[in-house]
Amino acid sequence: MNNLKKKLLITDVTLRDGNHAISHQISQKQIAIYCEAANSAGVAIVEVGHGNGLGASSLQVGESAVTDKVMLTTARKYLEKSKLGIHVIPGFSTIERDLKPAIDYGVDVFRIASHCTEADITERHIRFCKTQGKTVFGVLMMSHMANKVILADEARKMQDYGAEAIILMDSSGNYLPKDVEEKVSFLKKHLRVSIGFHAHNNLGMGIANSIAAIQAGASLLDGSAKGFGAGAGNAQLEVLVSVLERLGYHTNIDLYKMLDASDIAESALIKSLPVISTTSIVSGLSGVFSGYLKPVKRIAEEYNIDPRDLFFALGEQKVVAGQEDIIIKVAKKLSNS
Amino acid sequence: MIENQNKFITNDCARSFSGAHKQLQSLKGKTLLVTGGSGFMGSWICELVHYMNHEKKMDIKLFLMARNQARFEQNLPHIANSKNIKFIYSDVTGSIVIPKSVNYIVHAAANPDSRFHASQPFQSMKTVALGTGSILEAATRLSNLENILHVSSSAVYSDKFESKEKFSEDLLNIYRDNKLSNYFSQANIYSETLCAAARSELRLPIVTMRPFTFCGPYQSIDSPWAINNFINDAINKRPIRIHHDGEVVRSYMYGSDLAVWLLVILLHAKNGQIYNVGSSDGYMLKDVAKKVANCFSEIPRIMLNTALVDNNNHSVLIPDVSKAEKELSLRIFTDIDTSVEKSVEWYKKQFKYAE
Amino acid sequence: MSQNKYQVAILGSGNIGTDLLIKVQRSNELECVAFVGRNLNSQGMSTALKLGVTISDQSINYFLDHSDCIDLVFDATSAKDHKIHAPIFKRLGIKCIDLTPAKIGPMCVPSVNSLDCLKEININMISCGGQASIPIAAAIASIHKDIEYIEVVSSIASKSAGPATRLNLDEYIQTTEDGLKHFSKAKKTKAILILNPAIPCINMTTTILCKVKNPNISALKKEVAKISSKVQSYVPGYELILGPLLENERIIIMFKVRGLGDYLPKYAGNLDIINCAAIAMSEEYAKVNER
Numbered sequence: 001m002n003n004l005k006k007k008l009l010i011t012d013v014t015l016r017d018g019n020h021a022i023s024h025q026i027s028q029k030q031i032a033i034y035c036e037a038a039n040s041a042g043v044a045i046v047e048v049g050h051g052n053g054l055g056a057s058s059l060q061v062g063e064s065a066v067t068d069k070v071m072l073t074t075a076r077k078y079l080e081k082s083k084l085g086i087h088v089i090p091g092f093s094t095i096e097r098d099l100k101p102a103i104d105y106g107v108d109v110f111r112i113a114s115h116c117t118e119a120d121i122t123e124r125h126i127r128f129c130k131t132q133g134k135t136v137f138g139v140l141m142m143s144h145m146a147n148k149v150i151l152a153d154e155a156r157k158m159q160d161y162g163a164e165a166i167i168l169m170d171s172s173g174n175y176l177p178k179d180v181e182e183k184v185s186f187l188k189k190h191l192r193v194s195i196g197f198h199a200h201n202n203l204g205m206g207i208a209n210s211i212a213a214i215q216a217g218a219s220l221l222d223g224s225a226k227g228f229g230a231g232a233g234n235a236q237l238e239v240l241v242s243v244l245e246r247l248g249y250h251t252n253i254d255l256y257k258m259l260d261a262s263d264i265a266e267s268a269l270i271k272s273l274p275v276i277s278t279t280s281i282v283s284g285l286s287g288v289f290s291g292y293l294k295p296v297k298r299i300a301e302e303y304n305i306d307p308r309d310l311f312f313a314l315g316e317q318k319v320v321a322g323q324e325d326i327i328i329k330v331a332k333k334l335s336n337s
Numbered sequence: 338m339i340e341n342q343n344k345f346i347t348n349d350c351a352r353s354f355s356g357a358h359k360q361l362q363s364l365k366g367k368t369l370l371v372t373g374g375s376g377f378m379g380s381w382i383c384e385l386v387h388y389m390n391h392e393k394k395m396d397i398k399l400f401l402m403a404r405n406q407a408r409f410e411q412n413l414p415h416i417a418n419s420k421n422i423k424f425i426y427s428d429v430t431g432s433i434v435i436p437k438s439v440n441y442i443v444h445a446a447a448n449p450d451s452r453f454h455a456s457q458p459f460q461s462m463k464t465v466a467l468g469t470g471s472i473l474e475a476a477t478r479l480s481n482l483e484n485i486l487h488v489s490s491s492a493v494y495s496d497k498f499e500s501k502e503k504f505s506e507d508l509l510n511i512y513r514d515n516k517l518s519n520y521f522s523q524a525n526i527y528s529e530t531l532c533a534a535a536r537s538e539l540r541l542p543i544v545t546m547r548p549f550t551f552c553g554p555y556q557s558i559d560s561p562w563a564i565n566n567f568i569n570d571a572i573n574k575r576p577i578r579i580h581h582d583g584e585v586v587r588s589y590m591y592g593s594d595l596a597v598w599l600l601v602i603l604l605h606a607k608n609g610q611i612y613n614v615g616s617s618d619g620y621m622l623k624d625v626a627k628k629v630a631n632c633f634s635e636i637p638r639i640m641l642n643t644a645l646v647d648n649n650n651h652s653v654l655i656p657d658v659s660k661a662e663k664e665l666s667l668r669i670f671t672d673i674d675t676s677v678e679k680s681v682e683w684y685k686k687q688f689k690y691a692e
Numbered sequence: 693m694s695q696n697k698y699q700v701a702i703l704g705s706g707n708i709g710t711d712l713l714i715k716v717q718r719s720n721e722l723e724c725v726a727f728v729g730r731n732l733n734s735q736g737m738s739t740a741l742k743l744g745v746t747i748s749d750q751s752i753n754y755f756l757d758h759s760d761c762i763d764l765v766f767d768a769t770s771a772k773d774h775k776i777h778a779p780i781f782k783r784l785g786i787k788c789i790d791l792t793p794a795k796i797g798p799m800c801v802p803s804v805n806s807l808d809c810l811k812e813i814n815i816n817m818i819s820c821g822g823q824a825s826i827p828i829a830a831a832i833a834s835i836h837k838d839i840e841y842i843e844v845v846s847s848i849a850s851k852s853a854g855p856a857t858r859l860n861l862d863e864y865i866q867t868t869e870d871g872l873k874h875f876s877k878a879k880k881t882k883a884i885l886i887l888n889p890a891i892p893c894i895n896m897t898t899t900i901l902c903k904v905k906n907p908n909i910s911a912l913k914k915e916v917a918k919i920s921s922k923v924q925s926y927v928p929g930y931e932l933i934l935g936p937l938l939e940n941e942r943i944i945i946m947f948k949v950r951g952l953g954d955y956l957p958k959y960a961g962n963l964d965i966i967n968c969a970a971i972a973m974s975e976e977y978a979k980v981n982e983r
Contacts, residue, residue: 404730407776426730428730428733431730431731431734431749432732432749456858
C-alpha cells in the first residue's frame with residue numbers, strides 16, 4: 001500500500017479540548033465563529049463541548065458557560081462539509097439524559113471514551129449509537145497508564161461493541177515517539193478497525209508523536225488550532241496539517257484556510273496561547289491528566305504549596321480523569337506535612 | 338394452520354423439512370434435550386419440532402434447558418403450552434439432572450452473544466468449560482442416549498477474518514497470533530477438545546458443528562450481523578449504511594434450514610465428525626443490502642463507504658460445506674431472496690412497521 | 693430454628709448475597725433460614741453450606757413452599773428478576789429489602805428515614821453512592837431550606853465494579869440522582885461515577901458538592917458530625933475526610949468508606965455500605981417484630 005497516497009481523518013478538538021484551557025467557558029458566539037472557519041478549511045470532524053464531554057458540566061470538573069444543547073445546536077448550524085462530533089464519557093453522561101438529545105441536535109460522530117483500562121463501561125453507549133445509525137469511535141483515555149497488551153485487549157472490547165475506530169489519547173502528554181510507535185503498531189496488528197491518536201504537548205512531542213502514530217499505521221489524528229487544549233495543549237493542528245502535507249498524506253484540509261482558522265481562533269477564542277509551562281512539564285512527567293492544570297494551580301495557591309509537588313503527589317496516587325476532588329485532599333495533606 | 342404458530346414460520350419449517358424429510362424420520366418418537374434453549378438456535382429447533390409433531394405426527398419430546406424461561410415463554414407462547422415441549426430451568430454450570438428418557442442432546446449453551454464475551458470473557462469461558470463438562474458428565478448416566486451434538490463456532494478458524502478462501506473443517510488454527518488471546522475463539526477450541534476427550538474416556542457419542550452466519554426470526558435486531566444492521570436502518574426509515582465499499586462477502590443461512598441441518602447432523606453424523614453449518618453461497622454485502630431495500634415499498638437509499646475511516650479488508654467468512662453436502666445429503670432449502678424477505682417481514686411485525 | 697430471632701432469607705448467591713450472609717450470622721437480631729440461588733456450584737453456596745445454613749437452587753420457587761418460616765428476604769438478584777419476585781413476596785406476606793436497581797418500593801436510607809420504612813413491605817436501598825451521600829444531603833437540607841444544586845461524585849476501585857455495575861452505570865446515575873432529589877429537595881441533582889484502576893485499590897470516596905444561597909458552614913459542620921456518627925453505627929468504615937468547607941463558591945464534603953471485609957475485599961466499601969444499610973434496616977424490622 002503506497003503510503004504517500006494514504007488518506008487521514010483529522011478531528012479538530014479546539015472547541016472541546018480547548019474548553020479545558022478556559023475552564024469550559026467557550027461561548028456560543030465563539031463556537032459559531034470557529035465552526036465557520038473550520039468548515040471552510042475542510043476539517044473532517046469538528047468536536048464541540050465541555051472539556052470532559054457530553055453531560056460533564058458539573059461542580060466536580062467545572063460548569064460550562066453554555067449548555068450542551070446550545071453548544072451543539074450552534075455548531076450544527078455552521079458545519080456543513082465538516083461533521084459534528086462529541087466526546088462522551090459514561091459515568092458522566094447517560095443515554096437517556098444526554099445521548100438521545102445529542103442525536104436530536106444532529107451530532108454525526110460519537111466518540112465514546114473511558115479510562116484506558118475500563119472499556120467495558122462504554123458497551124451500552126456504543127451499542128446505542130450504533131443502533132441509531134451513527135458513526136461511533138471508541139476512545140481510550142490516559143493510555144500511558146496501560147501497556148500495549150492491556151490496551152489492545154481493551155480496544156478490542158470497543159471494537160466488538162461496534163466502534164469503527166479506536167483513538168488512543170495521551171491525555172497527560174507523557175509519551176515519547178517510541179512509546180507511540182510501539183502501542184499503535186501493536187493495536188494495528190491485533191484489531192480490525194482503524195487506530196487514531198490524540199496528542200498533548202507537555203513534553204514538546206505533540207507533532208512528533210502524531211507523526212510516529214501515522215507511521216505506525218494510525219489513520220486518524222486529533223489536533224487543535226494553535227494547540228488550544230488542556231495543559232500544554234494538543235498537537236497544533238495547522239502545523240500538523242503542514243507537516244502531513246509535506247510527508248505526502250492527504251487530509252482534504254485546505255492549508256491556507258486552516259492557517260486562517262487558527263488565526264481566527266487566536267483572536268476570537270484564545271485568551272492565552274498554550275505554552276509548555278513548568279507545571280505542564282511536571283504534569284506530563286508525572287502522567288497526570290492535563291485537564292487538572294487549572295484546578296491544581298488554583299488549589300496549590302489556596303493551600304500555599306508548590307503546584308509541582310502537588311502534581312507529583314497526584315501522579316503517585318495514579319489519579320484518572322475526573323477526580324478533581326482528590327486534588328483538594330492531596331493538597332491538604334501536603335500543606336499539613 | 339398449526340395452533341398459534343406464525344403461518345409463515347410453518348411454511349418455513351415445511352419447506353426446510355421437505356428437503357430432508359427422510360432423514361428426519363429417525364427422530365420420530367424420540368426425546369431431545371437442547372441446552373441454551375432460549376436463543377435463536379433453540380427457538381428454531383422448537384418451531385421445527387412443533388411443526389413435525391403437529392403436521393407429521395412425529396411425537397417428538399423436547400426438553401429445553403436454559404436460564405431464561407420468561408424470554409422463552411414470551412417469544413414462543415404457542416410452544417410454551419405444548420404438551421410435548423417442556424422448559425427445564427437450569428444453569429449448566431451447576432449440577433444438572435437430565436431426564437432419563439433423553440435420546441439426543443444438542444449442547445448450544447456455550448455460545449452467547451460475542452459482546453457478552455467481549456465484556457465478560459472470564460464468565461463466558463467458565464460457562465463454556467464448566468457447562469460443557471457438566472452436560473457431558475450428566476450424559477454418561479443416560480441409558481438411552483444415542484448421540485450428542487456439540488455446537489461450536491466458526492470462531493475456531495480465525496480470530497481475525499483474514500481469510501480469502503472458504504473455511505473447510507481441516508483448516509484449523511491457521512490464523513492465530515499468540516500474543517493476544519482471543520477468548521471466544523479459544524473457549525470454543527477448548528470445548529471441542531473437551532468433547533473429544535469425553536468421547537475417548539467416557540465413550541460418549543459426540544459430533545460437532547461449527548455454525549457460521551444466519552438470518553431470520555428470533556435474532557435480535559442489534560446483533561452484530563450486517564444483515565440485521567441493514568434491516569434496522571430500513572425499518573427506522575434511514576438510508577442503509579454500509580461502512581465499507583460493500584464488497585465484503587458473507588453468506589446467510591435461514592433459521593429453519595439451520596434447524597434441519599442441525600437435526601440431520603445429530604441423527605446421522607458418524608461419531609467424532611465435525612461439520613460446518615451455513616451457506617456456502619457468498620454474496621457481497623452491497624447486494625444483500627439491495628435485497629433488503631427491495632422489501633420496502635419506499636425503497637431506502639444504500640450508502641457505501643459511510644465509515645469515515647477506511648476499514649476495507651474484503652474479508653470472506655464463508656464455510657465450505659461440501660462435507661455436510663456429500664456425507665449427509667444436505668443442501669440449502671431456503672434461498673437468499675426468501676431468507677431476506679422472511680427476515681424483513683418478521684422484523685416489520687416485531688417493530689410494528691407501517692409502510 | 694430459634695424462635696426469638698427474626699427469620700431472614702437471602703435470594704441471590706453471588707458476592708453480595710454471600711457478604712450479607714456473613715453479616716446476618718453476626719447479628720444478634722437476625723437468623724438466616726435459607727440461602728437461595730440458581731446454582732449449587734457457586735462459591736456462595738459452598739460458603740453457606742459450611743456455615744450450616746440451608747441452601748437451595750430453586751430460586752424464587754423455594755419461597756412458595758417455605759413462606760411460613762420466613763419473615764424477610766434480601767433480594768440481591770437483578771432488577772429484571774426482582775420485578776418478578778416482588779409481587780410473589782407480597783402475596784406470601786414476606787417483607788423484602790431490594791438491593792437491585794428495580795426500585796419498586798420506597799427508597800430507604802436507615803440514618804434518615806428508617807422509621808418511615810418500618811411500615812413498608814418492600815423497600816429499596818437505592819445505590820452505594822446514594823447510601824454514602826444522602827445522609828449528608830439530608831444534613832445540608834436540614835439547615836439550608838433552598839438548595840439549588842447537589843452533586844455527588846463517587847470514585848470506586850475498578851476491581852470492586854463488576855459487570856453488573858458497569859452495564860448499569862446509567863441506572864446507577866439516575867437512581868442516585870432521584871434519591872438525592874427526594875431526600876434533599878434540591879432543585880437539581882447530578883451523580884457521577886468514576887472507576888479508578890490504581891493498585892493498591894482505593895477505598896470508595898464520595899464527594900458531595902453543593903450550591904446554596906447563604907451557606908452556613910459552622911451549623912453544617914455540627915449536622916454533618918451528627919449524621920455521620922449515626923451512619924457509622926452501622927457502617928463502621930464511614931469516615932469524613934474533608935470539610936464541610938467552602939471552595940470556589942461550592943460546599944465540599946468528602947467521605948471515605950472502607951468495607952468491613954466480611955466476604956468482599958475491604959476496598960469494596962461501595963458494596964459494603966449498601967449491605968450494611970440493608971442489615972441495619974432489617975434489624976429495625978426485627979426490633980419492631982419483637983415488641
